[in-house]
Amino acid sequence: MPRKQRDYGPVTVYQTSAPAVRTPSRWWRDAIGVSVATTVLIVVALWVHGGGLQDLLPNGPASAGPMLSSLGRLTGLVSADLLLLLVLLMARIPVVERLYGRGTLARWHRLVGFTSVNLMLAHIVLITLGYAAAAHTGTLAELWTLIATYPGMLLALLATAALILVAVTSMRAARGRLRYESWHLLHLYAYLGVGLAIPHELWTGTDFLSSPAATAYWWTMYALSMAAILGYRFGLPAYRTLRHQMRVEWVVAEGPGVWSVWLTGRALDRLPVRAGQFFNWRFLTGRGWTRAHPYSLSAAPQPGRLRITVKSLGDDSALVQRLRPGTRVLVEGPYGNLTAERRRRSRVTMIASGIGVTPLRALLEELPYRPGHATLIYRARTGADFTFQQELEELAKRRGIRLFLLPGKRADWATLNGPNASEQWAPAGYGDGIALLHRLVPDLAWHDVYICGPQGWMTSVSRAARALGVADDQLHTEEFTW
Ligand SMILES: Cc1cc2nc3c(=O)[nH]c(=O)nc-3n(C[C@H](O)[C@H](O)[C@H](O)COP(=O)(O)OP(=O)(O)OC[C@H]3O[C@@H](n4cnc5c(N)ncnc54)[C@H](O)[C@@H]3O)c2cc1C
Known part of the structure; x- marks a missing residue:
């Protein structure tokens, strides 16, 4: 039963408290999340086992060097672990892709990526300060000594440069100025960074080889990441291409x-x-x-x-x-996981903008639903821009779909991410977006809602749907942006 009422001007909105359905995929999602957290715990445990914690304890005036170096080792180890998790995240492993979806994985990718690079920078600073304190030398002189005399450090320097390049070009301001192809090519440098960092980890990073457990852990992580990339980014596509011709x-x-x-x-x-x-x-x-x-x-x-x-x-x-x-x-x-598998309710509403109608049109064909239980709301700039209008009208007639075509210029997209964002998804002239959505689908809270279109517009529709009581597990989205 609807639980709570909220007023949105001319319409009254009911919010549902319908329980979230716990599916096997949810269980697997939790299991994968726990495994990811466990890898970080293992790395910290190996650091503790290697005496990392003892080095942090104050031990007279000479303790600053070991303390800083120990923290430097910890940040380096966690950074390396996150980098390998990052590789696994983006290896396009089918089960991971299906469970989380591209949007969630991309968000995690950003978070884990930036955290890893920040920890790597902290590692460089702390190790240099620690070694300089122990050797009673200047910081820059120690940095030079580290690079010039320790094995694998020159390659590590190149790895650092590659990873910083990837991080800088991934910042929103820089990314917006790059063509997709250029950004993508630069992004591949991350693999170079991971590879070039390995020699210094093996030759100077005592924690990597400090115990058989540490050695087994790190080699397993490297082997898994390499196998996932080779298998899922190259092997599987090559197999499917050759098989299906x-x-x-x-x-x-x-x-x-x-x-x-x-x-x-x-x-x-x-x-x-x-x-x-x-x-x-x-x-x-x-x-x-x-x-x-x-x-x-x-x-x-x-x-x-x-x-x-x-x-x-x-x-x-x-x-x-x-x-x-x-x-x-x-x-x-x-x-992509904008599929029937995500379905939770018997009623379904599809909301498309422009060419974003493509996957929703396919879904309307495939999904099972009773006449009157499916709705398509489709916005486009002009009447001529409705792709598949005839097909959609025929499908609507055949399967009893409620079809709403909303032609009109975009509302002011500059405000799409602003405080009134949820009012702006509808084309200009249709008024309040929440009220419109409620008029078109009064029982939206009981529907699965599939949304596809450009990023800003999707944020706006999703907010409007949430305001009408649609829970997160009923919202299924695919952005047509990178
Ligand atoms: C998951 C997904 C599904 C899509 N499905 C469709 C579809 O069914 N029909 C359709 O017409 N379009 C779809 N698109 C958008 C389509 O991929 C881009 O319009 C197309 O790649 C543009 O390439 P271009 O070289 O002609 O244009 P460009 O001039 O290179 O770019 C035009 C726009 O497309 C973006 N783009 C370019 N290459 C890519 C890429 N490889 N990945 C993501 N965005 C890119 C650019 O950032 C830019 O915003 C989809 C996008 C995504 C992410």
Whole structure:
């Protein structure tokens, strides 16, 4: 039963207290979270076992050096551990991707990445200060001695430079100025950083080899990370590409600047893909094949056939219209968890903006629901910009979907992340966004809500849905941004 009422001007909003459903995936999510925390505890335990804690205890005037060095070792070890977890997080391990989704993983990636780099910097400062205090030398002189005389330190310096480069280019201000391709290429330097840091960890980092347990732990972590990257980022995509031999079947214009590409291949029914998911695609046309682009399926997978629909927004997406039948395709994926698996309720509402309609259209085809239990709210700039309008109207008629097309200019996007953000998702002229959403779907709190579109707009719709009582486990989102 609805529990609490809140007033949003002209509408009264009911907030549900319906219990969260505990699914096996939740259990696995907790288990993975606990394992991640355990690795950090293991690293701290190994440091304690190696005498790290004793070095922190004050032991006369000469204790500053060992204390600082010990803290330096701890920060270095945790930083190295987080870096390996980071590699595992982004290895695109299917079960991890399915459990957490791209958005959550990307947020963790940022948090763990910046924490690791900060700890690495603290490690460098503390170790240098500690060694300088012990040797009674100046800090810069000690830093030079460390780099010039300790084995593996020159490579560690290069590793530091690579990781700082990745961190700086990932800061929002810098990232916004870079093309996706440049940012992505620079980001690969993180792997270089991880690799170049290993020699100094083995040759000078006593904690790595201080006991058989420490040696086993670190080699296991390195082996797991390497295997995950090789297996899931290279092996699995290569296997799927070779196994399914996908090719372009034909290309159809869907509207201004929008084309659908139909793809065929071998044994496509064995490809574990669901409506709502996306692949990273490379079309072997000669131009631009080195850059993979993510496109979602725009139709539920059919026997022996898949469809994607692409809006021309830049160099490579504009080339899609010129694809010839028979063009070979390299794929990575499927990825994304905007799928039927996330469903919690019998009623469902889909909210799309622009080309973000693609995965939602596929889901509306695949999901089971009773007539009247599914709603699609679709905003676009003008009437001509509604991709699949005819298809959607036919689907709506056939399956009893409540379809709302909202044409109109964007509201002021500058305010999308401001205090009134939840009022701005609707196009200009539709008034308060929460009131509109409530008018369109009065019982939204009882629905699963799937949202897809650009980032700022999605933040706004999600806030409006939450204000109407939709719980986090009922909200399923896919951003079309990197
Ligand atoms: C999960 C996901 C699913 C998507 N599904 C669809 C879809 O079904 N249909 C569709 O038309 N578009 C989809 N997109 C957006 C599409 O990937 C970009 O429009 C496309 O990659 C632009 O490439 P470009 O070289 O033509 O443009 P560019 O000029 O390089 O860039 C245009 C815009 O696209 C972004 N972009 C470029 N390359 C990538 C990339 N590899 N990953 C993410 N963003 C990128 C850029 O940051 C920029 O904002 C999806 C994006 C994501 C993240």
